[in-house]
Amino acid sequence: RLPLLRTVAVDLEPPVAVRPRQPVIFAPSGTVDTVVEVVNRTGRELAFRPEWQLPAGWQLQAPATLAIPPAGLAEYPVTLTLPPDAPLGDYRLQLTGALRGGAVDQAVAEEVIVRRIPQLMIRFAGEPVTCDGEAAETVWRRVPAVQFGEAAGGAGRTTVRCAYDDAYFYCLLQCERPERPYRETVAEQDGPVWEDDGIEIELDCSNMRSGGY
Numbered sequence: 001r002l003p004l005l006r007t008v009a010v011d012l013e014p015p016v017a018v019r020p021r022q023p024v025i026f027a028p029s030g031t032v033d034t035v036v037e038v039v040n041r042t043g044r045e046l047a048f049r050p051e052w053q054l055p056a057g058w059q060l061q062a063p064a065t066l067a068i069p070p071a072g073l074a075e076y077p078v079t080l081t082l083p084p085d086a087p088l089g090d091y092r093l094q095l096t097g098a099l100r101g102g103a104v105d106q107a108v109a110e111e112v113i114v115r116r117i118p119q120l121m122i123r124f125a126g127e128p129v130t131c132d133g134e135a136a137e138t139v140w141r142r143v144p145a146v147q148f149g150e151a152a153g154g155a156g157r158t159t160v161r162c163a164y165d166d167a168y169f170y171c172l173l174q175c176e177r178p179e180r181p182y183r184e185t186v187a188e189q190d191g192p193v194w195e196d197d198g199i200e201i202e203l204d205c206s207n208m209r210s211g212g213y
């Protein structure tokens with residue numbers, strides 16, 4: 001006699017999805033605001049109680065709990081305050097949320113990346129600027145410089161200064177030559193030139209910190 005077989009459907013998908021609105025949160029200053037979206041995949045209301053693992057000296061302002069409607073989405077606003085001396089670079093913060101609601105009683109986790117980037121100060125030129133690569137104008141001695149990290153595969157660094165007047169936005173970039181030949185491999189039109197050595201300037205006109213032109 002064959003044993004009776006019973007098929008049991010197992011839902012392996014977690015009851016909620018926790019996702020930062022921005023994959024990487026850019027923090028040029030000491031305080032940054034962001035939003036974490038929490039999606040409820042169940043048919044009942046859930047209570048989400050977040051817990052953060054933060055580096056020493058960081059501060060957090062956020063709601064203690066969040067009510068998520070059935071099959072809906074709730075926005076979880078977060079304000080992070082970084083110490084003034086926090087080194088530049090990426091910080092991977094762990095967000096763990098405890099769920100309560102009906103038969104659901106478990107925890108979900110998500111990683112939030114905060115990228116500490118330098119803050120670029122831009123000054124009014126106050127004099128004609130000639131784009132000749134010489135940087136002879138006095139404005140370049142008045143504008144604070146920001147130094148970015150080493151070029152990939154070499155020891156080159158890039159120093160950036162910016163200024164503006166009533167007609168133009170000026171950028172002065174001084175790039176150290178890496179300790180190797182320049183990488184120049186992309187020759188096709190509209191090819192992936194970012195894979196070679198080069199400089200890109202993106203303007204975030206909408207101040208969304210998620211893209212640029």
